[in-house]
Amino acid sequence: MAILTRRHLLAGSGLAAGGLLAVPAIAQGRYPNRPIQMVVPWGAGGGTDATARIVATLLEKDLGQPVNVVNRTGGSGVVGHSAIATAQPDGYTIGMITVEITMMHWQGLTQLNPTSYTPLALMNSDPPGVQVKNDSPYADIKALADAIKAQPAGTFKASGTGQGGIWHLALVGWLQAMGLKGDHVRWVPSNGAAPAMQELAAGGVDIVTCSVPEARAMLDAGRAKSLAIMAPERNPQFPNVPTLNETLGINYSVGAWRGIAGPKNLPDSVTSVLVPAIKRTFDNNEFKQFMNQRGFGMIYADPQGFAQFMAAGDRAMGEAMRGAGLARG
Template identity: 40%
Template sequence: MKKYKFSLILLAMFVVLTACGGNDSAQSGSSETGKDSNFPSKPVELIVPYAAGGGTDTVARSFADMAKNDLGQSIAVVNMEGGGGAVGMQNGAKAKADGYKVSMVTVELLTLPHSGLAQFSHTDFKPIALLNEDSGAITVKADAPWNTLEEFIAATKEKKLKVGNSGTGAIWHLAAAAFEKETGAQFNHIPFEGAAPAVTALLGGHVDAVSVSPAEVVTQVQAGELKVLGVMAEERVESLPDVPTLKESGIDLSIGTWRGLAVPKDTPDDVVKILEESFGKTAQSDEFKEQIKKMNLGYRYENGEGFTKLLEEQDQLFANLIPSLKLN
C-alpha cells in the first residue's frame, strides 16, 4: 500500500511539473527554436531614413496608421536621418532580426553603395512590399520644337542640350545619365538643390529639359506650360495617360524612385510571411491607393518576390551606370 501511495505521489508531481512547463511555453509564445509563435505580440517600429515631414516620412506615417489594423499591433514611425538615407538604412539592416523593426527603404538602398557612400547592400534585407514608384520623365517647355522622344534625341546629337536634375548623383541625375547611355543622346547635366528648382529653371528657359518625375511637373503640364515626351516606366502613368513609355519608343529603360518595406535578412520566414500578408493587404487597399493619389505620387505594389526582382534588376543597372559617371 505504501509503495502504491508513493507511486501516486510521484505521478502527481510529474503532472504538476509538466503543466508548469507548458504554461511557461504558452506564456512566452515561443517554440523550442526560440521563434515568437504569437508574432506580433507587441508594437512594431518602422524606421524612416529621412527627416519628419518629407515625402518618405509622409508615406510611412500614412501607411503605418492604416496597417495597424491588418497587423493587429500599433506601428511607431522612427526617423533616423543622415547620410542621404544611409544612417537609417544601416540601422535597419543591423536591427534584431525578429520582425519588430521594419525599414522604409528607397532607391538610395541601391545608389548609395555604388557611389561609395554606404557599406550595406540590398542583400542585407528581406523585401516585404513595394509601396510606390515614380519614374523619371523627359519634360520640356510646351513651346519647345520637339514633340517626340525621337526628335529630342536627334536634337541632342546636333548640340548638347542642358538637362536639369535634382543634384549630382541624385536619382534624377542618374535617370538622365541612364537615358544618355541607352539612347546615345548628349546632355550638359545641370544640378539643382532638388526637383522643384530644376522645374523652375525649365519654366524660365534656363535649361532645355528636366528628368524629374511626372508628379513634379504634372501641374505645369495641365496648365499648358510644359509637355512630357516620355516616361521611364514599365507602364504609362495614370496622371499622364497619353504620354508613351520609353519602351514604347524602343528604348529599354525603366528607372526612377520608389519606396518599400524590408526587414533584416535573417528574419525568420514565418515572421516575414505574416508581415508580407498583412502589409500587402494594407498596400492594396483602396484607402492606401487613394492616399498615394492625394500625395500626387505613383502607386505600385509588389510582394516580397516582385520587390526582390526589382532590386536585383536595378542594382545591376546602377552597378554599371554609377562608376561610369566618375562622381567621386
C-alpha cells in the same frame, strides 16, 4: 483572453510570484506587442514618404499596434537605409527601402546592398518625368532639349535626389541619349523630390527629374509643369505628359521602386506576421485608391520575388553607373 487571465492573476491573493511573471513572458512572445517604427530614408512630402505613410496607416489597423513613420534623411539615402539595416532584428524597426540601395554601394557611399536586408514586399515602381518651373520659357521637352544642347556644360542645374541617385541617373541617361556628356547639366543633390520641387519653384534649379506623382503638388498648384516622362508609355494618371520617344525619338526609360524590408535575419515569428499583413495592405482598396489618386505605379512581389528583383536591378545599375562614370572601383 490575456486581459482576463491577467486580472484573475492580479485578483488571486494566493498565487505565487512565478505565476505573476508568467503572463508578461507569454505576452512578450507575441508579435507585435508594442509600436513599430517604419524608417523612411527620404524627406517628408515626397513619394517615398507618402507611400510609407499609407502603408503604415493600414498596417497599424491590421496589426493593432502603432506604426510610426520616421524620416531619417542624409547621405544621399545612406542614413535611412543604414538605420533599417542596423536595427535590432526583432521586427520593431522596419523601413521603406528604395532603388538607391542598388546604387549607393557602386558609388562607394556605403557597403550596404540588397542582401543587407530581410526583404518583405515590393510595393511600387515609377518612371521619372522632366519638370520645369511653370513660367519657364520652355513650352515642351524639345525646346528644353534644344536649349540644353545650345548652352555650355554646367549652364543648366537639375535636382531630384542625392548625387548618383535614381533621378540623377535618369538625367544622365537622357543626356547621353541626346549625345551629350552625363554631366552636361549640373546636378544639385537634395534629400528627395519634395525639397527639389520647392527649389525648382523658388528658381534655385532649372529642372527636376523625379516621378510625375512626386511633382504633383507643385503641378496642381500651378508652380511647375511636366514636359515629358521617361517611360515606354504615358502614365494614365497624367495623360497629357508625353514620352521622350514621342517627342524626341529617344527610346529611353528608367524607373524607381519602393519596398518594405527589415534588418537581416528577421525571425520567422516576425516575417510570418508582417508578410501577409503587408500583402493585405497592398490588396486593400484604400491603398489602391491612394496610389491611383497620386498616379503611383503599383507592383507587388513577395520576399523571394523582391530579393530576385533587387538582385537583377543591382546588376543593371552597376553596369549603368559604370557607363555613366558614377561608379567607383
